[in-house]
Amino acid sequence: xxxxxxxxxxxxxxxxxxxxxxxxxxxxxxxxxxxxxxxxxxxxxxxxxxxxxxx
Amino acid sequence: xxxxxxxxxxxxxxxxxxxxxxxxxxxxxxxxxxxxxxxxxxxxxxxxxxxxxxxxxxxxxxxxxxxxxxxxxxxxxxxxxxxxxxxxxxxxxxxxxxxxxxxxxxxxxxxxxxxxxxxxxxxxxxxxxxxxxxxxxxxxxxxxxxxxxxxxxxxxxxxxxxxxxxxxxxxxxxxxxxxxxxxxxxxxxxxxxxxxxxxxxxxxxxxxxxxxxxxxxxxxxxxxxxxxxxxxxxxxxxxxxxxxxxxxxxxxxxxxxxxxxxxxxxxxxxxxxxxxxxxxxxxxxxxxxxxxxxxxxxxxxxxxxxxxxxxxxxxxxxxxxxxxxxxxxxxxxxxxxxxxxxxxxxxx
Numbered sequence: 001x002x003x004x005x006x007x008x009x010x011x012x013x014x015x016x017x018x019x020x021x022x023x024x025x026x027x028x029x030x031x032x033x034x035x036x037x038x039x040x041x042x043x044x045x046x047x048x049x050x051x052x053x054x055x
Numbered sequence: 056x057x058x059x060x061x062x063x064x065x066x067x068x069x070x071x072x073x074x075x076x077x078x079x080x081x082x083x084x085x086x087x088x089x090x091x092x093x094x095x096x097x098x099x100x101x102x103x104x105x106x107x108x109x110x111x112x113x114x115x116x117x118x119x120x121x122x123x124x125x126x127x128x129x130x131x132x133x134x135x136x137x138x139x140x141x142x143x144x145x146x147x148x149x150x151x152x153x154x155x156x157x158x159x160x161x162x163x164x165x166x167x168x169x170x171x172x173x174x175x176x177x178x179x180x181x182x183x184x185x186x187x188x189x190x191x192x193x194x195x196x197x198x199x200x201x202x203x204x205x206x207x208x209x210x211x212x213x214x215x216x217x218x219x220x221x222x223x224x225x226x227x228x229x230x231x232x233x234x235x236x237x238x239x240x241x242x243x244x245x246x247x248x249x250x251x252x253x254x255x256x257x258x259x260x261x262x263x264x265x266x267x268x269x270x271x272x273x274x275x276x277x278x279x280x281x282x283x284x285x286x287x288x289x290x291x292x293x294x295x296x297x298x299x300x301x302x303x304x305x306x307x308x309x310x311x312x313x314x315x316x317x318x319x320x321x322x323x324x325x326x327x328x329x330x331x332x333x334x335x336x337x338x339x340x341x342x343x344x345x346x347x348x349x350x351x352x353x354x355x356x357x358x359x360x361x362x363x364x365x366x367x368x369x370x371x372x373x374x375x376x377x378x379x380x381x382x383x384x385x386x387x388x389x390x391x392x393x394x395x396x397x398x399x400x401x402x403x
Binding site for chain 2: 001003005011012013014015016017018019020021022035039042043046047048049
């Protein structure tokens with residue numbers, strides 16, 4: 001397994017994550033970049049979607 | 056202690072069902088369901104849904120399935136070791152997850168998976184380090200009861216509240232960020248401050264309160280060796296007399312509201328507005344709060360301050376563009392004196 005640390009900075013704070021992949025994952029750098037960007041986008045969506053109280 | 060490998064397609068993970076458990080990777084099913092002493096491996100590359108039912112347990116949970124698959128169900132899961140998920144995992148199970156390790160060195164690596172079950176850390180003497188961002192689904196809380204949660208430079212995002220409970224617990228940042236996005240009176244809820252420590256570690260940690268509407272930081276009177284940041288337009292109410300390494304804002308306009316009668320002690324104060332976007336500093340009720348900084352100089356600007364006593368030994372410059380809303384003490388509402396940057400002579 002390989003671990004790729006990455007982070008994005010935003011007004012909400014730093015989104016720091018790690019992408020853990022199989023050694024033979026076969027992804028291109030562009031595909032890795034896209035996964036990282038998608039994770040950041042998903043995170044922003046979650047924290048801006050008016051989180052509710054737990055039922 | 057044994058290993059248990061999930062085999063076959065989807066099925067139920069509970070305390071007794073043996074249908075999908077093998078003692079060897081890819082081996083025959085029929086092994087006993089894992090206990091808190093058994094490490095679980097989800098390592099068969101195939102689509103499946105694992106439905107957690109009743110109370111399921113394991114030591115480590117290691118998921119390396121490279122095909123899209125799902126953890127579902129409403130059962131609770133007790134993990135006594137580490138957890139590693141795959142990029143292809145979906146966690147739609149809504150049952151609670153409790154991390155129960157009682158030794159240090161455990162890791163949690165969600166690998167981009169949003170967790171749909173509330174998480175509790177409850178292991179006396181346990182310590183968990185994030186191996187990646189931990190993001191909770193909306194409405195799902197994080198409770199710290201016993202043990203140390205080390206953000207390890209990663210981002211931990213609660214879906215509703217971050218709460219402390221009765222026990223000996225520590226939140227270590229190591230430059231990580233705790234994000235509390237809920238517009239809630241308990242978005243950060245240090246409900247049981249006794250036995251709670253907040254450790255900076257290496258670098259600067261941040262608690263980021265991001266709601267665009269009103270939210271509350273229930274400090275419990277603790278010492279927060281981190282930055283408390285208001286990162287949403289909504290007013291941030293801070294209760295109790297707490298100590299912070301730093302208080303800041305990343306958006307303007309916004310509001311900081313302190314409980315009247317409390318003293319908030321800071322090492323650094325980095326709250327500023329901009330032209331036309333003042334940051335309001337005030338009290339929750341019609342009485343004053345106190346801000347204390349032991350030394351140095353605060354240089355804010357574009358604030359609207361009321362019912363605020365600034366003290367402690369530092370010089371508190373509100374800034375020439377700030378507004379004195381009344382009932383203030385210790386704030387200086389003029390431009391700070393210019394600082395000489397070199398020597399010069401004047402000849403007549």
